[in-house]
Amino acid sequence: xxxxxxxxxxxxxxxxxxxxxxxxxxxxxxxxxxxxxxxxxxxxxxxxxxxxxxxxxxxxxxxxxxxxxxxxxxxxxxxxxxxxxxxxxxxxxxxxxxxxxxxxxxxxxxxxxxxxxxxxxxxxxxxxxxxxxxxxxxxxxxxxxxxxxxxxxxxxxxxxxxxxxxxxxxxxxxxxxxxxxxxxxxxxxxxxxxxxxxxxxxxxxxxxxxxxxxxxxxxxxxxxxxxxxxxxxxxxxxxxxxxxxxxxxxxxxxxxxxxxxxxxxxxxxxxxxxxxxxxxxxxxxxxxxxxxxxxxxxxxxxxxxxxxxxxxxxxxxxxxxxxxxxxxxxxxxxxxxxxxxxxxxxxxxxxxxxxxxxxxxxxxxxxxxxxxxxxxxxxxxxxxxxxxxxxxxxxxxxxxxxxxxxxxxxxxxxxxxxxxxxxxxxxxxxxxxxxxxxxxxxxxxxxxxxxxxxxxxxxxxxxxxxxxxxxxxxxxxxxxxxxxxxxxxxxxxxxxxxxxxxxxxxxxxxxxxxxxxxxxxxxxxxxxxxxxxxxxxxxxxxxxxxxxxxxxxxxxxxxxxxxxxxxxxxxxxxxxxxxxxxxxxxxxxxxxxxxxxxxxxxxxxxxxxxxxxxxxxxxxxxxxxxxxxxxxxxxxxxxxxxxxxxxxxxxxxx
Amino acid sequence: xxxxxxxxxxxxxxxxxxxxxxxxxxxxxxxxxxxxxxxxxxxxxxxxxxxxxxxxxxxxxxxxxxxxxxxxxxxxxxxxxxxxxxxxxxxxxxxxxxxxxxxxxxxxxxxxxxxxxxxxxxxxxxxxxxxxxxxxxxxxxxx
Numbered sequence: 001x002x003x004x005x006x007x008x009x010x011x012x013x014x015x016x017x018x019x020x021x022x023x024x025x026x027x028x029x030x031x032x033x034x035x036x037x038x039x040x041x042x043x044x045x046x047x048x049x050x051x052x053x054x055x056x057x058x059x060x061x062x063x064x065x066x067x068x069x070x071x072x073x074x075x076x077x078x079x080x081x082x083x084x085x086x087x088x089x090x091x092x093x094x095x096x097x098x099x100x101x102x103x104x105x106x107x108x109x110x111x112x113x114x115x116x117x118x119x120x121x122x123x124x125x126x127x128x129x130x131x132x133x134x135x136x137x138x139x140x141x142x143x144x145x146x147x148x149x150x151x152x153x154x155x156x157x158x159x160x161x162x163x164x165x166x167x168x169x170x171x172x173x174x175x176x177x178x179x180x181x182x183x184x185x186x187x188x189x190x191x192x193x194x195x196x197x198x199x200x201x202x203x204x205x206x207x208x209x210x211x212x213x214x215x216x217x218x219x220x221x222x223x224x225x226x227x228x229x230x231x232x233x234x235x236x237x238x239x240x241x242x243x244x245x246x247x248x249x250x251x252x253x254x255x256x257x258x259x260x261x262x263x264x265x266x267x268x269x270x271x272x273x274x275x276x277x278x279x280x281x282x283x284x285x286x287x288x289x290x291x292x293x294x295x296x297x298x299x300x301x302x303x304x305x306x307x308x309x310x311x312x313x314x315x316x317x318x319x320x321x322x323x324x325x326x327x328x329x330x331x332x333x334x335x336x337x338x339x340x341x342x343x344x345x346x347x348x349x350x351x352x353x354x355x356x357x358x359x360x361x362x363x364x365x366x367x368x369x370x371x372x373x374x375x376x377x378x379x380x381x382x383x384x385x386x387x388x389x390x391x392x393x394x395x396x397x398x399x400x401x402x403x404x405x406x407x408x409x410x411x412x413x414x415x416x417x418x419x420x421x422x423x424x425x426x427x428x429x430x431x432x433x434x435x436x437x438x439x440x441x442x443x444x445x446x447x448x449x450x451x452x453x454x455x456x457x458x459x460x461x462x463x464x465x466x467x468x469x470x471x472x473x474x475x476x477x478x479x480x481x482x483x484x485x486x487x488x489x490x491x492x493x494x495x496x497x498x499x500x501x502x503x504x505x506x507x508x509x510x511x512x513x514x515x516x517x518x519x520x521x522x523x524x525x526x527x528x529x530x531x532x533x534x535x536x537x538x539x540x541x542x543x544x545x546x547x548x549x550x551x552x553x554x555x556x557x558x559x560x561x562x563x564x565x566x567x568x569x570x571x572x573x574x575x576x577x578x579x580x581x582x583x584x585x586x587x588x589x590x591x592x593x594x595x596x597x598x599x600x601x602x603x604x605x606x607x608x609x610x611x612x613x614x615x616x617x618x619x620x621x622x623x624x625x626x627x628x629x630x631x632x633x634x635x636x637x638x639x640x641x642x643x644x645x646x647x648x649x650x651x652x653x654x
Numbered sequence: 655x656x657x658x659x660x661x662x663x664x665x666x667x668x669x670x671x672x673x674x675x676x677x678x679x680x681x682x683x684x685x686x687x688x689x690x691x692x693x694x695x696x697x698x699x700x701x702x703x704x705x706x707x708x709x710x711x712x713x714x715x716x717x718x719x720x721x722x723x724x725x726x727x728x729x730x731x732x733x734x735x736x737x738x739x740x741x742x743x744x745x746x747x748x749x750x751x752x753x754x755x756x757x758x759x760x761x762x763x764x765x766x767x768x769x770x771x772x773x774x775x776x777x778x779x780x781x782x783x784x785x786x787x788x789x790x791x792x793x794x795x796x797x
Contacts, residue, residue, distance in 0.1 A: 343661055351661070358665055362672050369676060374693070384693035386709050391689035394679045399672075524747055526726055592750045611747030612726050621726055623747050 003068055006056035007147045013049035014137040016042050017130050024127045036123055043126045044111060046133055047104035054101040057094060057146050061087050066156040069148045070094055076159040078552055086172045092296060093146035100136040102183045110187050121205060124194035132186055135318050143311055170230040174223055178250055181220025182288045185257060187212045189285035192278050196329040199336045201274055206264050217257050218644040224250050225637040236596050236609040238625040240633065243392040248371045249291030252364050256284040259360035266353050274337040275330060282326040290319050345417035352410035359403045366395045397449055401456060404511055407504050408460035411467055429466055434459035453515045460508050464501050499647025506643055509636030516629025526621045536626045539563045545620050554582040556613045558620045562606055573597040575610035604628040696738040699764055711759040715739060719754065742769045751776040
């Protein structure tokens with residue numbers, strides 16, 4: 001009964017979406033307010049119905065109704081409660097419904113929030129939102145319906161269950177984070193399109209969407225970082241970023257939206273770069289849809305691969321439609337959105353922002369190129385050329401370092417142009433510190449990119465601290481405040497500025513972590529109980545192999561004792577080799593899984609994987625890695641989140 | 655120079671530089687750690703007789719996995735693609751899903767008539783979109 005209700009909710013939402021689209025169009029022709037109110041309510045009901053459908057799917061997953069194909073695919077009776085919830089987005093049909101669900105939540109908020117504001121713009125905004133919903137409703141209604149009954153011609157007693165790799169707390173929150181980020185950009189996109197259609201070149205709407213953009217950016221950043229963290233903690237190859245197509249799909253809109261966040265500041269402050277901002281948000285949204293397409297269509301071979309499906313052409317058609325439609329609008333309105341004034345000098349902060357934008361777009365292009373090159377080469381030349389991480393790393397390390405440099409330089413530049421005196425005042429200390437620090441790093445025998453990265457990290461850190469110190473000391477002198485009070489009041493007075501600097505600091509920390517990658521060590525070895533080996537300046541000894549029978553798996557556990565060269569005890573690591581479904585009568589269905597163990601400090605991680613066991617002879621096959629500075633990546637991530645929250649925190653309305 | 659032109663020229667210069675840079679990185683990679691790699695079929699690899707580093711994918715032939723008794727990191731197995739097959743030798747820890755009948759992608763080069771791989775990845779599409787009929791058939795039998 002309930003699954004039918006779910007299907008009906010989706011059908012109704014589809015019908016209402018079409019109706020809403022036409023009624024709103026009619027309003028825009030006739031300007032008769034009645035139609036607007038009807039269209040608006042219809043749009044809200046589309047969202048409400050989509051949310052109801054999602055809740056019904058969730059309910060079916062929780063009660064394990066295996067008559068539904070989707071439920072039988074992604075859950076089993078043994079699946080723990082929390083992973084029955086995450087199963088909502090574990091598969092294709094569900095994840096598309098989940099897309100719709102989040103878009104619907106956002107739509108309702110956006111529509112209600114702006115009910116009294118931006119009267120002119122809202123009909124168009126709602127129209128765009130409904131149009132995007134219509135696309136996903138088409139998918140979930142006609143292509144992959146999550147409420148499809150099972151095709152099995154017998155009673156399905158139990159389902160497949162969720163892949164153990166996905167049974168991890170991080171994995172429970174990583175996809176929704178990414179979705180919240182991804183989909184959030186639909187709102188600024190809708191406003192941008194509305195502004196284009198109306199030829200509204202004021203920056204009023206920019207103020208409305210600034211918060212939306214920051215929230216989406218925050219979720220997207222957190223989602224990307226969590227994904228890396230999950231890969232590092234769970235997959236056992238010792239890295240957090242592999243330039244996999246799906247990772248790239250989340251990284252590209254991150255790059256363009258980061259550029260957007262920077263350049264809307266120029267529009268707010270200087271009324272410049274208006275067309276450019278339009279292009280950036282259109283690009284971001286297009287990349288979001290393209291990214292969803294890449295992960296869902298299976299045209300890219302990827303560790304995230306989903307089965308190939310008929311979604312491809314529809315998605316590509318949608319991407320094409322967005323691009324052509326928006327480009328036409330931008331071209332049509334380009335004269336209306338001319339900037340009020342022009343860039344004056346390279347040494348202006350405006351130009352700093354502009355070059356920051358150029359670099360973000362350049363990185364995005366290199367990532368895009370590397371991601372689609374295999375598909376292109378196969379289509380054009382018939383042979384498939386794969387593009388590996390070395391391509392992305394070699395290309396983007398120098399560009400990334402340039403970006404890091406700008407992170408430090410930009411905030412020190414003055415608006416319009418930086419005078420010589422201003423330059424000396426702002427740059428002397430950071431440059432001096434960077435040079436001294438560089439010499440110190442150099443005496444440790446480090447060179448090349450590591451040396452440059454070190455110098456830049458010091459430079460940017462010094463520049464940011466200088467900004468804070470200057471603000472604090474000015475307040476201390478003027479208001480005779482203590483250092484802490486001056487600090488909090490200063491940040492509170494200009495949250496977006498200082499929040500932004502804290503985000504920059506987070507990025508610097510993340511770069512510190514990246515630098516550590518240059519010193520990774522790895523050793524694979526088979527050890528008898530009692531034997532030991534060494535890696536870098538550490539010894540590791542296999543003390544024991546234990547086994548343990550647990551509710552949903554069987555585990556062998558290696559007890560590994562790590563000491564340094566002098567024999568001083570560092571830590572004990574207990575990587576596990578697990579077998580899920582270990583009681584399954586068919587041995588092929590039993591699924592081995594390596595549960596790794598990491599000893600993490602701010603200097604380095606000692607990373608251990610139990611890759612294989614020879615229980616008869618008492619041999620454990622271990623992979624031990626030393627990964628310096630990885631801790632800083634996660635720490636930087638937290639700082640970034642904290643900084644964004646500070647920038648976002650609502651100001652008390654006076 | 656007019657201020658507008660100054661920016662246009664600089665940005666065009668940067669973009670041009672990036673294109674050159676992408677081209678350079680794509681064409682000048684070292685053979686040990688190439689930026690781009692051909693993904694070939696078994697027939698193409700055998701026919702080329704080249705020892706260049708390539709990628710190849712296929713199904714692990716049932717019963718072909720031989721793991722060295724004294725060093726379990728050492729393994730040989732046979733990869734099948736329709737009618738063709740090729741023996742692969744690999745040293746290192748194997749992915750958790752490595753077993754008969756699974757689709758793998760290997761990276762390495764042909765030495766004689768054995769493909770020596772140093773990277774083995776299992777393709778895991780099936781994990782996400784399992785074949786329900788097969789699954790339920792198992793479950794049905796177990797009942």
